[in-house]
Amino acid sequence: MPKRRKILFKLIIFIIFILSIAGCWNRRELDTLAIVFGVGIDKAKKPGNIEITAQVIKPGEMKSPQGGSGGGGEKPYWNLTSSGKTIFSAVREFTHKSNRKLYFPHNEIIIFSEDIAKEGIRKYMDFFIRDPEIRRLVWVLVAKGNASEVLETKAILEKVPARNIAQLIEARAATSQASAVRLQEFLTRLMSKTTAPIASVIEITREKKEKIARLIGTAVFKDDKLVGYLNKSETRGLLWVIGEVKSGIIVVKSPGGNGEVSLEIICASSKIIPEIKDNNIHIRVEITEEGNLGEQTSAEDLTSLPAWTVLERRQSEAIHNEVRRALKKAQELNTDIFAFGEAVHRKYPELWKDIENRWDEYFPNIEVTINVNAKLRRSGMTTKPPKPE
Amino acid sequence: MKLEGGKISSSHLTFLMIGFMIGSSLIFIPGQTAGHDAWLAILAGLAEGLVFAVIYTTLAMRFAGKTLVQFNDIVYGPYLGKAISIAYLWYFFHLASLVLRSFGDFFTAIIFPETPMIVFIVLTALICATAVRNGLEVITRCGLILVVTMSLAVLTTTILLFKDMKLTNFLPVFDIPLKDFIKASHSAATFPFGETVAFLMVICFLENVKFAKSSAxxxxxxxxxxxxxxxxxxxxxxxVTAPIHTYPSFQAVRLINIGNILTRLEIIVVGNLLAMGFLKISVLYYGTVLGTAQLLKLRSYLPLVLPIGAMLVSFSILQFDSVIENIFFTFEIYPYYVIPFQIGLPLLSLIIAIVRGLPKD
Structure with a gap:
């Protein structure tokens, strides 16, 4: 008898554990979730309030259209908007419109509208880093115009605009002329005393009456307020310095003078070295790059050693110019997007204590030397251009 | 009268101690207040902790085969000795409840926001109670398996994060005032290294007590x-963003992204916390139960397991109203609160034992 009781007791314990360890309290089934792919933040009409647009996917419409049935032309996503004083209150407002609770772990982008970014976005950042559902790998963007409009652009190859934009950000590595900033990187810059935050810029262009999202350039923040934009080449200048250039095309004049040559960037790296010269802070930026000859429109033979050397020099000059332009813009805006301040902090911690709070006075006048070591390695499938000898 | 029949080997003791110390410290990384010099603070804390460990093991080897509760009677006499033993039992009990509470806070904050905390605490306490009922040998064998798995997990997540690490984050080295550094390193010494004082209840079951010091x-x-x-x-x-996070390790592992395929690995951290926390609570729980039984001269400690477990559960829930109180206690009060338990009394016991030539055979 006691043995049977013991078995019974163990059985009860097992059942309790099996039922409770699976964690059924917070059970959320897939068909009760509204999966968010993108979030946009705009100013609401009511002063002081914000308007959030959440792009929720409709799984039923996601599957590829079957031949014949047509599918009714329903969009596979739904853009919900709601407004409130804070982000969280606005997010919860969604439940008045959506029967499913919004689910953020698959969110890929956060877009701030230009007006909101100009007023400062620190106050809106807190929700995105405090809430456990939101991941730090989401991309941060600034929209020229309204964020809600960007989420309504036409995605041709993708079904959902937010997905399209997230992939644009990954694709920009091919030109390195747009920034790509994850929430964690943005936060790191936001928390730095001197380094200025940056974000990708997304704008809307109209092509044949379709609204298409276009990712280009960089948004530059001073503290947490948007103060300006970098254009394509300034952006690449910035990326050269912070070592984020992945690939891209540099177009230079052909050594002979007629036509252009496209050089493809294969790899690049950089070093920021602060120095003290005559009691002045001086920054030396060392950039190493390797490229390939990708295209020539001129008729001359570029694979001769003299022409090759000229090309290498022109490549260096082009990089040098891009960096100069970015530097000029940053110094005009007085925003340390290159993290020069942090570099000085690391090398001269004692000196830094004195200048930390006055970095804004130093940065616009700081002297920067740019050393570019650009190599040209290969010439592709051909050596000479296709023309009769 | 023998309360514990099991024997553990010296390598098992090493593994159990590792698991015990890692406990909850993998998510609340010690020395956090030192900012990016936390790793230095941990090393300094380790040096301080080694001094503690030498004191504890010297005591344990001097009074071979006797637990803390038993040799307190020899060192301080039957009355004062019992009072000190009660204080220690309180400390083990309190520490176990703190770890349980950290468990509860972590799970409710991060993974199951709507589940009441008591669910996690009761379940964990039940598992630990099972382990304690089964005795020391069972806990140590669990330790062996769990510690090996945990070490591999820490190693893997670190390797997967190599590409996201910036070495410049560590520069300039030693960028904080000495006073703050000492505070941080002392707090790392008390949590987790000094907490090994609880092993004074365990080391006496070592097969060969000679190896106690080297394995510790x-x-x-x-x-x-x-x-x-x-x-x-x-x-x-x-x-720079590390200090604002409640659980920096968890956040760091969340950032693992290998080609958009290997992502969302943070559950590994949760698994580690579960396994190591289980070991830590079990050892403390075991120490409390065994010590109480020895204090009350019981023939078996088994009847005490569930009542003390119930007290652990209720105390861990009642002691703090919010996670903020827990953090305040852990960082501001705990490093000073433990000084008598971790260093004061053991050192005093050792000095008395040497001066009076204890134990007299």
Whole structure:
């Protein structure tokens, strides 16, 4: 008898554990979730309030259209908007419109509208880093115009605009002329005393009456307020310095003078070295790059050693110019997007204590030397251009 | 009268001590207040902790085969000795409830926001109660398996984060005032290294007590290295943002992204916390139960397991109203609260024992 009781007791314990360890309290089934792919933040009409647009996917419409049935032309996503004083209150407002609770772990982008970014976005950042559902790998963007409009652009190859934009950000590595900033990187810059935050810029262009999202350039923040934009080449200048250039095309004049040559960037790296010269802070930026000859429109033979050397020099000059332009813009805006301040902090911690709070006075006048070591390695499938000898 | 029949080997002791010290410290990385110099603070704390460990093991080897509760009677006499033993039992009990509470806070904050905390605490306490009922040998064998798995997990997550780490986050080295550094390193010494004082209830069951010192020192050094690795991982990845996070390790591992395929690996951290926390609570729980039984001269400690477990559960829930109170206690009060338990009394016991030539055979 006691043995049977013991078995019974163990059985009860097992059942309790099996039922409770699976964690059924917070059970959320897939068909009760509204999966968010993108979030946009705009100013609401009511002063002081914000308007959030959440792009929720409709799984039923996601599957590829079957031949014949047509599918009714329903969009596979739904853009919900709601407004409130804070982000969280606005997010919860969604439940008045959506029967499913919004689910953020698959969110890929956060877009701030230009007006909101100009007023400062620190106050809106807190929700995105405090809430456990939101991941730090989401991309941060600034929209020229309204964020809600960007989420309504036409995605041709993708079904959902937010997905399209997230992939644009990954694709920009091919030109390195747009920034790509994850929430964690943005936060790191936001928390730095001197380094200025940056974000990708997304704008809307109209092509044949379709609204298409276009990712280009960089948004530059001073503290947490948007103060300006970098254009394509300034952006690449910035990326050269912070070592984020992945690939891209540099177009230079052909050594002979007629036509252009496209050089493809294969790899690049950089070093920021602060120095003290005559009691002045001086920054030396060392950039190493390797490229390939990708295209020539001129008729001359570029694979001769003299022409090759000229090309290498022109490549260096082009990089040098891009960096100069970015530097000029940053110094005009007085925003340390290159993290020069942090570099000085690391090398001269004692000196830094004195200048930390006055970095804004130093940065616009700081002297920067740019050393570019650009190599040209290969010439592709051909050596000479296709023309009769 | 023998309350515990089991014997443990010296390598088992090493593993159990590693698991015990890692406990909850993989998510609350010690020395956090030192900012990006936390890894240095851990190393300094390790040096301080090694001194503690030498004191504890010297005591344990001097009074071979006797637990803390038993030799307190010899050192301080039957009355004062019992009072000191009660204080120690309180400390083990309180520490176990703190770890249980950290468990509850973590799970409710991060993974199951709507589930009441008591669910996690009761379930964990039940599992630990089972382990304690089964005795020391069972706990140590669990330790062996769990510690090996945990070390591999820490190593893997660190390797996967290599590409996201910025070595510049560690520069300039030693960038904080000495006073703050000492505060941080002392707090790392008291949590987790000094908490090994609880092993004064365990070391006496060692097969060969000669090896106590070497296995304790080995355990401390391995733990120190694992914690340095975890802290390098968090600082390297999170940089200046590390201090604002409630659980920096968890956040760091969340950032693992290998080609958009290997992502969302943070559950590994949760698994580690579960396994190591289980070991820590079990050892403390076991110490409390065994000590109480010895204090009350019981023939078996089994009847005490569930009542003390119930007290643990209720105390861990009642002691703090919010996670903020828990953090305040852990960082501001705990480093001073434990000084008598971790260093004052053991050192005093050792001095008295040497001066009076205890134990007299």
């Amino acid at each position: 020192i080995k355990a401390l050094i391995i733990t120190g290295l694992l914690l340095v690795m975890a802290s390098v991982r968090s600082i390297g990845v999170l940089g």
